[in-house]
Amino acid sequence: MERIPILKVGEFLLVSIQVDMHDRLAMSLQDDLTAKLVATRAKGVLIDISSLDMVDSFIGRMLGHMAAMAGALGAKAVVVGMQPAVAITIVELGMALTEVRTALNVDKGMALLQSLVAKSCSMDNHDCHEK
Amino acid sequence: MTATKSRTMPLDSCEEIVHLRQTTRSWMAEQRFTLVEQTKMMTATSELARNAVVYGGGGSAKLELLEGSGRMGIRVVVEDQGPGIADIGQAMTDHFTSGQGMGLGLGGAKRLVDDFEIRSEPGKGTVVSITKWK
Structure with missing residues (x-):
């Protein structure tokens, strides 16, 4: 299937969507991602959609759910990595x-993830490497 | 207005939604529609195709390249024999949803294209036609 x-990259997970996903594949990605987050205790997820030539309401909803x-x-x-034409389209779609x-x-x-994780780390002040 | 190219495709599974939107895109790329036009039409097509598969119990789509009076366009007609829509006005409003979507399907698709037509009869099914002109 x-x-x-x-992919696990340091303390983050990297998901690069390289194919035009059908709905079932999008649903299985959600399941896989949550399982992998728990298994690896990753602190952040980067979802690269630069290869997607379209984000419809289903894929948009899936991205929101994954976040x-x-x-x-x-x-x-x-x-x-959202393509400019995709950004124009999703806004018009509503x-x-x-x-x-x-x-x-x-x-x-990556830089944004690092700063977000550092911020939440300093608020928790446990399970934290530097601060 | 005559159709210079036409193709009917089945719409019974989520893989066929992807196939339809990819075919729409490649026809438009061949005709040198802009990337934004391709993306909008492909997205609108995907919304309608999903409605047909998920709510209409499957159906079919007809793709047509149109030419006439000095302009050219692409039309996608999506048809299902599902339960139909009782209140089209309500179904067209944003955030109206009968299922799992964001409720942007019909109204959103309409905003992305130049021409939009819908016919539906409860118990008989729904036909939606969208056209993008170049």
């Missing part, structure tokens, strides 16, 4: 994805 790979699920499991999520944190590319997304 096809699967979207989820919310990551939050429920104590991790931060950032969606990166879906602003305001509940999802986004960044322009993987580098900026």
Whole structure:
């Protein structure tokens, strides 16, 4: 069965969606991601959608759910790499994805994740490396 | 207005939704629609196709390239024999949803295209036609 790979990079997970996902594949990605978050205790998830030429309401909802699920499991999520034509389209569709944190590319997304995790770390002041 | 190219595709599974939207995109790319136009039409097509598969119990889609009076366009007609829609006005409003979506399907699809037509009869099914002009 096809699967979207989820890679562990340091304390983060990296999901790069490289195919036009059908609905079942999108649902299985949600399940896989939550399982992997628990198994690895990752502190953040970076979701790269730069290869997606379309985000419809189903995929948009799935991205929102993945971000919310990551939050429920104590991790931060950032969606990166949205194509400009996709950004124009989702806004016109009526879906602003305001509940999802986004960044322009993987580098900026990584930096954002690091700052988000550092911030929540200093608030918790436990399970924290530096502060 | 004549159809210079036409193709009917089945819509019975979520893989066929992807196939339909990818075919729509490749036809538009061949005709040199802009990337934004391709993305909008493909997204609208995906919304309608999902409605047909999830709520209409499956159906079919017809893709047509149109030409006439100096312009060209692409039309997608999605048809199902599902329960139909009793109140089309209500179904077109944003955030109206009968199921698991964001409720942006019909109203959102309409905003993304140039022409939008819907016919539905409770118990008989729904036909939605969307067109993008170049």
